[in-house]
Amino acid sequence: MAGRDDRGALAALPVSGVLLEKGSYRARLALGADDVLAAQRLRARCFATGTVDQDQFDADCLHVLIECRSSGALAGCFRLMLLESGQELSQSYSSQFYDLSRLVGFSGRMLELGRFCLDPGVLDADVLRLAWGAVTSMVDRQGVALLFGCSSFAGTSPEAYIEAFALLQHRHLAPPLRRPGLKVAEARSFTDLLQGRSAQQKPDLKQAQAQLPPLLRSYLAMGGWVSDHVVVDAALNTCHVFTGLEVTAIPAARKRLLRGVAEPL
Template identity: 75%
Template sequence: MIGTSKGMVLAGMPVSGLLLQKGGYRARIASGADDVLAAQRLRARCFRTDPLDQDKFDAACLHVLIETVTCGRVVGCFRLMLLQNGGQLEESYSFQFYDLSHLSTFPGHLMELGRFCIDPDCKDAGVLRLAWGAVTALVDQSGTELLFGCSSFAGTSPDAYLEAFALLHRRHLAPEPWRPGAKAKSVRLLEDLLRNRRAGQKPDLKQAQAQLPPLLRSYLAMGGWVSDHVVIDADLNTCHVFTGLGVSTIPAVRKRLLRGVAEPR
């Protein structure tokens, strides 16, 4: 299913069908309302928004399902919106929460990844690898130059993730020319969250890595960056940071690994 948003980049993009199949799982683009419903049900389980997690952006996005080959059980999903350039960022989900005026002049294609979910009962790391392989294939097909989205932490108390936020603040803040500004009603600056730490105190790397959501760990491993503040989203019972990743800045070794996963076998 494909949305009708004028921001969608359609040229050369598949609107349905298999993207990738490996290790007992397959990634495919949703082909109809039933597929989107399956994704919304999984999202509801992950975000605890029963019976369905749905919003107005679903109709403007491509939806990707990760499912088992044997029985077709959906174990992961994400949605994506493709934009021609930064001037169309106001159509994105993230625009609701962040001041993206600094990115409005970005000249290349952008891809917003959202509602990235893995079934909490599925502990196979291969699902996340396959999902990133599918993202890689879609990035290459669309000519995307910047990936972005909201990386969510469970719950609405950012104080539970201080080591993670200390790491983000120390090493992974967005470049100043692209840095998102605060816009949402409920935000916490990373600097304020860390105000009571000792001067020069380094983050506990082991704790920080354990506190980071898997999706955000993947972004950071590829050179991703985040906003300087956290948005508290009571509706989804999460707190999140804006996350960006310039495709051209991904290390060459990491690109080879991703494209290795994305290659059909």
């Protein structure tokens, strides 16, 4: 479903709504209100926000469901908002929390990936793999140049993820000309969080990797970058960092793997 004038984008999508089928799962677009409601209920379970998680951005997004092919059970979901360029960034969910003025001049198409949820009871790695295959399919279909969104850590205590933030500051900050600025009061800079550490202290890589959420690990493995601060979002019981991934920066080997998943059997 899409509330904006996305006829051009939607025209390139499969009429059936099915983006990808592999193994036991399929990724498909939500085709009506019942599908969107199912995604909102899964989001509520994952974020502990009540019976339904919904906001004003849902109407402007494409919703993708990852479901079991045999039973139809929902294993995961996410939503996508297509922007023609950085001039449209003010319409995005992320712009509520981050000053994205350094990205306004970005001329290529952008895709915001949000509300990424996996059913806590589903431990099959193929679900995450299929989700990224579906995202890859959308990126290629729509000629997207920049993928972005908020990567969430569970809970509202950034101190629980010190090693992860040390790693992000050490290796994965956005380039200065792309770096999001502070916008909300409920934010903590990495520098502030790491005040007690010496400049020579390196992050504990094993702990850092364990603390990073799977979605963010995937972004970083493809060359993604993050804001230099974390936003505490009490409404969703999370803290998150802005994450960007320029498609041209993805290593060739990683692109081949992603497109291998994205190709239909």
